[in-house]
Amino acid sequence: MDIKRPTLYEAAWLSALASTLEGERKRARLSRMALAAKVGISDQTVMRYERQTREMTVPNLMALIEALDMTVEDFISIARARAEVEYRALLRSDELAARRDKAGLSVPPRNLQAVADSNVGADEEVEGRQEEP
DSSP states (O other): OOOOOOOHHHHHHHHHHHHHHHHHHHHTTOOHHHHHHHHTSOHHHHHHHHHTSSOOOHHHHHHHHHHTTOOHHHHHHHHHHHHHHHHHHHHHHHHHHHHHHHHTOOOOGGGHHHHHHHTTTHHHHHHHOOOOO
16 A cells, blocks of 8 residues: 655645644643643644644544634634745755755755755855855
């Protein structure tokens, strides 16, 4: 059975939903256990949603949003902003990986984000540099 990997855009949205859930839970000053009790799920399920080790079901997501005393529109608005930032970061990491592969360099995947973060603005710096005669 083939497992479909999410596109970068889908991965950004999944990450944004998870981080929005965690951020709004903390903003509401609720523990995972307290939020889970309000919804009728286990605190382990909430933890897995926040860590993206379990897919959120739509009914559970709707119940979680309601338990956080939020509207769906507000929750999605926050998640959308996070998804845009996450998508740009994933694109940058993906582009760096492609450049690394093309150049035959070896950077372990877990270090790609650190490389991406350290190279922000590096292209502009190189383009602005003048060669000495």
